[in-house]
Amino acid sequence: MLRRNFLAASAAAALPPNRAFRGHAVGHSDVDRLKESLRTLTTLDDHRGGHGSLETAALTGARQALGKVDTTISESVQRRLYSLAADYTATAGFSCIDDRRLDDAERHFETALRLAGLGDDHVTALRVFNCLSMVGYQRNRPSITLSAARAAQDARAARRDPLLASLAHARAAIAHSTTGDRQTALRCLGHACDALGRADGRERPTWTDFYGPAELFALSAVVHQHLADSPESESASHRALAGIPPQFRRNRASATARLALAQLGQGELEQATATVAGVYDLMGTDPLPPRLRTLLGDFHRGLITLATTSAVTREWTDRVHAQGENQ
Known part of the structure; x- marks a missing residue:
């Protein structure tokens, strides 16, 4: 019980109080504060893994972002708020994947994809497709796993950022390996490696911090496991x-x-x-x-x-x- 209360308090403490936004029109600095809180939740997820308290805190962050949309007349700030709400909601969904609550995860990802559209956020859209491929994998549904991976590969963010393209190719490799399609799976791994070699150091959302050469090796291990290459x-x-x-x-x-x-x-x-x-x-x-x-x-x-x-x-x-x- 003490551990559960501590985790809940840690997740909740990552979010700024609502009073920080009262009494003035919301601007980019307010969005930045909410964005920094999301970084704290991402760090907690990296360390502890998904759990209910993290999901709750992420959904609270999304509600805070959406609650500020009507307090600004700036179109760019509104788009950032929708984008941030999408990122928070996708974080909640990813926490549910770790927690093996896949119905809840899918519901959050549907919401995140809609919010990403409102925020013109192609990076979070790719994240959602990547995660939906993970959900299909966890459900042992190869067709869903592959369809979502292909959607990530085709996302505009993948065309613009080699690192995200690499992640999408790696996810597709896993999808193909689950069907026993060795040739296509290995070809996708090759594409993932090539794309990662072209990645630059541009600023990206915090959820992408996990991905790099080491994580690509980890995903490659999954592919080879499915292909019986121990x-x-x-x-x-x-x-x-x-x-x-x-x-x-x-x-x-x-x-x-x-x-x-x-x-x-x-x-x-x-x-x-x-x-x-x-x-x-x-x-x-x-x-x-x-x-x-x-x-x-x-x-x-x-x-x-x-x-x-x-x-x-x-x-x-x-x-x-x-x-x-x-x-």
């Missing part, structure tokens, strides 16, 4: 973990779980269980996001399938039970 998946996971910054704790934990799955796929049971234990070490006393728990469930089922009665399996099962009791 050695390639292991190599990509090692390179991801060598480069993902410490502040992206949730992403490091996910890459660690993928590394363990790749080692398990090669029959390296003791090494795999030693690796996957690092997920708990990384996340510390915080509850594991359900999306991460799903990966650990995949590992557990794979381990039991390979070695049902082995000592390694018994020890790992005991640790999982003990960990569950402590959270």
Whole structure:
């Protein structure tokens, strides 16, 4: 209960009080303050992963932004407010993906896409399509996964920014790998690598901070896992973990779980269980996001399938039970 209250307070504290905007027409400086609060929520998500308090805080930020639209006559400020509301709402949706509440995620993304249109925000529109592809992946719906990934590839933001194009190509690679289309999946990974090599240091929204060469390796590991290339998946996971910054704790934990799955796929049971234990070490006393728990469930089922009665399996099962009791 104390941890839950602390997380709720941390997320809520990221938002400025409404009184900061009372009594004057809203301008760009007010939008900047709300935008800085979004950065704080993004940092919390990177560290802790998605949870209900973060979703609530993000939706509160969106309401604050929309509540200021009618207090300004500046068209540019109104567009920025709609754009910011879209970004906040997409953040809420992404938190729901991590929390495995996919119906809620889809509802938030529908709203975010509408707000992005009002704000002429093509970057957030691409983010929504990228996230909807993730939702399709979590639902095991290959057609939705691929359609949303293609929409991200075709988005105007992808044509204008090589880094965003790279992310869209990587997401498409995952979509194609889930259908077993090896050639297209690897071709999309090649496009993602080429585009990332052309990326510059322009200013971008905070949600893009996670993406770079290390994260592309992490996504490549997913592709190779689906294509049954366990050695390639292991190599990509090692390179991801060598480069993902410490502040992206949730992403490091996910890459660690993928590394363990790749080692398990090669029959390296003791090494795999030693690796996957690092997920708990990384996340510390915080509850594991359900999306991460799903990966650990995949590992557990794979381990039991390979070695049902082995000592390694018994020890790992005991640790999982003990960990569950402590959270």
